[in-house]
Amino acid sequence: xxxxxxxxxxxxxxxxxxxxxxxxxxxxxxxxxxxxxxxxxxxxxxxxxxxxxxxxxxxxxxxxxxxxxxxxxxxxxxxxxxxxxxxxxxxxxxxxxxxxxxxxxxxxxxxxxxxxxxxxxxxxxxxxxxxxxxxxxxxxxxxxxxxxxxxxxxxxxxxxxxxxxxxxxxxxxxxxxxxxxxxxxxxxxxxxxxxxxxxxxxxxxxxxxxxxxxxxxxxxxxxxxxxxxxxxxxxxxxxxxxxxxxxxxxxxxxxxxxxxxxxxxxxxxxxxxxxxxxxxxxxxxxxxxxxxxxxxxxxxxxxxxxxxxxxxxxxxxxxxxxxxxxxxxxxxxxxxxxxxxxx
Amino acid sequence: xxxxxxxxxxxxxxxxxxxxxxxxxxxxxxxxxxxxxxxxxxxxxxxxxxxxxxxxxxxxxxxxxxxxxxxxxxxxxxxxxxxxxxxxxxxxxxxxxxxxxxxxxxxxxxxxxxxxxxxxxxxxxxxxxxxxxxxxxxxxxxxxxxxxxxxxxxxxxxxxxxxxxxxxxxxxxxxxxxxxxxxxxxxxxxxxxxxxxxxxxxxxxxxxxxxxxxxxxxxxxxxxxxxxxxxxxxxxxxxxxxxxxxxxxxxxxxxxxxxxxxxxxxxxxxxxxxxxxxxxxxxxxxxxxxxxxxxxxxxxxxxxxxxxxxxxxxxxxxxxxxxxxxxxxxxxxxxxxxxxxxxxxxxxxxxxxxxxxxxxxxxxxxxxxxxxxxxxxxxxxxxxxxxxxxxxxxxx
Amino acid sequence: xxxxxxxxxxxxxxxxxxxxxxxxxxxxxxxxxxxxxxxxxxxxxxxxxxxxxxxxxxxxxxxxxxxxxxxxxxxxxxxxxxxxxxxxxxxxxxxxxxxxxxxxxxxxxxxxxxxxxxxxxxxxxxxxxxxxxxxxxxxxxxxxxxxxxxxxxxxxxxxxxxxxxxxxxxxxxxxxxxxxxxxxxxxxxxxxxxxxxxxxxxxxxxxxxxxxxxxxxxxxxxxxxxxxxxxxxxxxxxxxxxxxxxxxxxxx
Numbered sequence: 001x002x003x004x005x006x007x008x009x010x011x012x013x014x015x016x017x018x019x020x021x022x023x024x025x026x027x028x029x030x031x032x033x034x035x036x037x038x039x040x041x042x043x044x045x046x047x048x049x050x051x052x053x054x055x056x057x058x059x060x061x062x063x064x065x066x067x068x069x070x071x072x073x074x075x076x077x078x079x080x081x082x083x084x085x086x087x088x089x090x091x092x093x094x095x096x097x098x099x100x101x102x103x104x105x106x107x108x109x110x111x112x113x114x115x116x117x118x119x120x121x122x123x124x125x126x127x128x129x130x131x132x133x134x135x136x137x138x139x140x141x142x143x144x145x146x147x148x149x150x151x152x153x154x155x156x157x158x159x160x161x162x163x164x165x166x167x168x169x170x171x172x173x174x175x176x177x178x179x180x181x182x183x184x185x186x187x188x189x190x191x192x193x194x195x196x197x198x199x200x201x202x203x204x205x206x207x208x209x210x211x212x213x214x215x216x217x218x219x220x221x222x223x224x225x226x227x228x229x230x231x232x233x234x235x236x237x238x239x240x241x242x243x244x245x246x247x248x249x250x251x252x253x254x255x256x257x258x259x260x261x262x263x264x265x266x267x268x269x270x271x272x273x274x275x276x277x278x279x280x281x282x283x284x285x286x287x288x289x290x291x292x293x294x295x296x297x298x299x300x301x302x303x304x305x306x307x308x309x310x311x312x313x314x315x316x317x318x319x320x321x322x323x324x325x326x327x328x329x330x331x332x333x334x335x336x337x338x339x340x341x342x343x
Numbered sequence: 344x345x346x347x348x349x350x351x352x353x354x355x356x357x358x359x360x361x362x363x364x365x366x367x368x369x370x371x372x373x374x375x376x377x378x379x380x381x382x383x384x385x386x387x388x389x390x391x392x393x394x395x396x397x398x399x400x401x402x403x404x405x406x407x408x409x410x411x412x413x414x415x416x417x418x419x420x421x422x423x424x425x426x427x428x429x430x431x432x433x434x435x436x437x438x439x440x441x442x443x444x445x446x447x448x449x450x451x452x453x454x455x456x457x458x459x460x461x462x463x464x465x466x467x468x469x470x471x472x473x474x475x476x477x478x479x480x481x482x483x484x485x486x487x488x489x490x491x492x493x494x495x496x497x498x499x500x501x502x503x504x505x506x507x508x509x510x511x512x513x514x515x516x517x518x519x520x521x522x523x524x525x526x527x528x529x530x531x532x533x534x535x536x537x538x539x540x541x542x543x544x545x546x547x548x549x550x551x552x553x554x555x556x557x558x559x560x561x562x563x564x565x566x567x568x569x570x571x572x573x574x575x576x577x578x579x580x581x582x583x584x585x586x587x588x589x590x591x592x593x594x595x596x597x598x599x600x601x602x603x604x605x606x607x608x609x610x611x612x613x614x615x616x617x618x619x620x621x622x623x624x625x626x627x628x629x630x631x632x633x634x635x636x637x638x639x640x641x642x643x644x645x646x647x648x649x650x651x652x653x654x655x656x657x658x659x660x661x662x663x664x665x666x667x668x669x670x671x672x673x674x675x676x677x678x679x680x681x682x683x684x685x686x687x688x689x690x691x692x693x694x695x696x697x698x699x700x701x702x703x704x705x706x707x708x709x710x711x712x713x714x715x716x717x718x719x720x721x722x723x724x725x726x727x728x729x730x731x732x733x734x735x736x737x738x739x
Numbered sequence: 740x741x742x743x744x745x746x747x748x749x750x751x752x753x754x755x756x757x758x759x760x761x762x763x764x765x766x767x768x769x770x771x772x773x774x775x776x777x778x779x780x781x782x783x784x785x786x787x788x789x790x791x792x793x794x795x796x797x798x799x800x801x802x803x804x805x806x807x808x809x810x811x812x813x814x815x816x817x818x819x820x821x822x823x824x825x826x827x828x829x830x831x832x833x834x835x836x837x838x839x840x841x842x843x844x845x846x847x848x849x850x851x852x853x854x855x856x857x858x859x860x861x862x863x864x865x866x867x868x869x870x871x872x873x874x875x876x877x878x879x880x881x882x883x884x885x886x887x888x889x890x891x892x893x894x895x896x897x898x899x900x901x902x903x904x905x906x907x908x909x910x911x912x913x914x915x916x917x918x919x920x921x922x923x924x925x926x927x928x929x930x931x932x933x934x935x936x937x938x939x940x941x942x943x944x945x946x947x948x949x950x951x952x953x954x955x956x957x958x959x960x961x962x963x964x965x966x967x968x969x970x971x972x973x974x975x976x977x978x979x980x981x982x983x984x985x986x987x988x989x990x991x
């Protein structure tokens with residue numbers, strides 16, 4: 001039982017990432033009707049915002065301390081991060097330590113801006129083009145973004161630790177009444193799950209309870225009719241693109257401590273997230289979230305040693321297998337609506 | 344001629360000649376000259392890639408170009424073909440004939456299964472299903488089926504392999520009944536040097552045959568049906584045609600082309616790895632077809648050649664070469680240009696590829712062939728007398 | 740015994756009774772019109788006939804064989820052709836190719852692996868397609884792309900695609916919907932012409948009473964999914980129930 005719960009927990013953080021990316025993909029698809037292959041790149045940019053913030057907070061200047069000598073007998077050169085010089089040691093250290101969560105504040109405006117630019121500058125011109133063209137142009141964009149990141153940050157994964165307060169593990173088992181230390185789980189992953197849950201809830205609440213959200217949902221259901229009502233759908237949809245980008249970006253920032261960012265993570269996650277969207281049902285937001293968590297947890301179960309002993313390598317292919325089976329038995333996915341993408 | 348109309352026959356002859364004299368044609372500059380070092384493409388390793396990826400793109404075009412079904416997992420068949428061929432080398436002998444036959448057959452069998460499942464859906468679902476299958480194939484090859492694929496290391500022939508048909512005097516490299524693939528004849532003419540390699544010519548003959556077959560398919564009733572499917576599936580079924588077997592046939596033919604390309608890759612160099620099936624490889628196939636011109640006969644071949652050529656050149660260029668080129672400029676300008684171009688060359692090839700790709704999709708959805716036609720039209724607008732004939736064969 | 744026999748067909752969508760116990764018999768070599776106000780179930784009935792919808796109960800026999808459970812292409816191969824409200828043609832192909840495809844379908848069946856033969860070498864089929872185009876006066880446009888046609892031409896092209904297969908039954912779904920007066924007149928003439936020359940059995944769904952009364956031999960009136968009455972045009976015109984339910988506002 002405890003092993004079972006541990007696997008569910010293990011699946012949650014990956015599932016959260018899938019769910020957040022799939023949510024954004026679905027928002028974009030549902031509102032704009034565009035299949036965005038560059039969405040994974042937005043997730044990656046988010047992760048690299050965290051990397052960048054960490055680098056900025058660690059930018060230092062050199063001073064020569066004549067009173068101390070290094071091992072060669074030369075005056076000691078001391079590196080002082082700017083943030084420590086400006087805000088004092090305590091504040092500086094805190095900023096460095098908390099660079100990942102603080103990046104959230106930066107990533108939201110950055111991603112909204114990037115989302116606007118992408119939508120107005122490129123995607124807009126592809127609304128009337130075939131889906132194949134949309135896939136192709138966003139696919140090209142994803143390559144370009146990935147390569148730009150590679151040019152600036154190199155090809156190797158960059159370690160991005162969470163705040164020290166969230167290092168280590170939490171004994172989830174004892175909360176649930178199990179013996180101590182049977183279910184120990186990394187603290188940051190729990191933070192990630194909680195964070196994702198909040199974001200998902202916020203997006204749903206936004207769509208459910210604001211007029212803006214209502215119009216967007218109506219637009220997702222029937223774009224033409226809502227357009228006929230004289231509501232400026234396009235402007236709202238541009239905003240939705242920004243929102244989807246921001247969600248992907250936040251997912252990326254918070255994921256950086258779990259998986260060291262490198263220029264290809266966007267694509268790795270994108271392929272899986274597409275599978276998630278399709279399994280959940282194209283255009284269905286709850287479907288995307290449900291399928292994201294479901295596939296994350298399934299993947300985690302498949303990577304248990306007991307399962308792998310039974311079917312070697314099942315953890316590598318389980319998601320694809322499930323996707324294929326679901327698409328064949330429930331062609332519209334778990335919660336897909338009739339008439340979406342069926343022409 | 345050969346069952347082709349005169350326009351198609353001309354195109355076919357041009358492709359034949361190009362393929363056969365490529366070793367000369369692609370070496371326009373003296374070998375030792377600076378231009379030759381950078382721009383000559385007439386050496387066997389590169390020309391092999393031109394024709395093999397040409398075959399791959401021709402096959403992909405039969406699916407995507409005719410029916411509009413965008414497969415995002417076509418590299419899987421390439422990889423499967425390669426694995427099948429290397430296994431033939433391991434089990435039988437280095438003769439390429441059984442290897443190539445098996446690579447086509449095995450890829451075809453996989454295409455039947457994958458196609459049968461994927462074709463139950465269309466549009467974006469089809470693309471994602473094929474992508475999922477290809478990624479699954481990649482993962483299987485990379486880690487799960489290690490005994491069959493030798494995992495990360497890649498599959499190759501070892502001394503201990505059975506090679507049951509191998510007799511004492513046989514070459515220990517891939518060969519066609521004794522003619523080794525890497526055997527070559529060099530012709531030196533002044534500063535020029537041309538290399539004619541057996542392997543290249545084998546691949547070129549397959550390219551010519553593949554191209555011929557693709558013209559026949561394009562002009563056949565089946566080709567017409569496939570284009571009709573792209574245009575209107577509803578009308579297809581109300582006319583009394585079953586679209587499923589037509590689609591499956593196109594998918595399998597296209598998969599067999601990819602298998603052939605994979606077998607040829609292995610015949611040129613008898614090893615293979617899972618990365619050949621990675622989704623970026625599938626993406627590259629799509630890029631080639633789009634760049635050349637989807638649904639046109641010659642486009643995919645051009646696209647494949649151009650991509651492989653650019654990849655080769657762009658990867659070779661470095662800052663030193665750039666400084667040489669811009670040496671006539673003032674220093675500051677020279678440096679500025681080199682700095683600006685630097686991210687796009689050498690290791691920046693993929694960036695260039697991505698930008699090129701976007702540019703083609705945005706500005707030239709019809710690819711190079713359509714671009715060429717537009718330019719031709721501009722010049723010949725005045726003598727526009729036989730426009731009717733032009734409309735008759737939209738798929739050049 | 741008619742060529743098409745619909746017996747006791749029911750179809751519900753959720754709570755809505757789209758078709759309730761519909762009986763219909765189309766006799767060979769007649770034009771049978773199905774009329775009724777919006778929502779009367781005309782389109783549902785048509786979709787049942789072509790295999791797009793499967794009714795909850797009842798039977799649909801075409802020439803003695805049941806069509807239920809068959810796929811649209813199988814039903815088409817049985818000899819039922821359909822003309823759509825908005826012409827369904829192969830817009831990316833040339834006019835000639837549009838007509839050639841049904842020729843192949845008629846000759847070779849639902850699927851044939853003919854990937855090596857050349858379309859141009861099929862002299863017989865090419866001639867057949869050209870004659871058909873000549874009949875609908877589109878031979879001069881045969882090399883044009885279908886998408887560049889006018890709406891009237893598209894309608895005639897679709898008609899040609901159906902006729903070239905020499906169907907036993909031609910289903911027409913509001914063939915004049917949204918057409919200008921002149922186009923409507925032309926379509927009526929075209930249909931009359933087809934009728935006299937080829938003697939094809941037609942079932943036609945139509946709003947335009949003008950079209951219905953100038954073409955039909957028999958008329959079935961549907962209302963709320965039920966067949967209200969079936970009779971000759973003259974009788975229908977004067978039928979009190981029909982006038983009340985349908986024609987009252989139409990002022991024939």
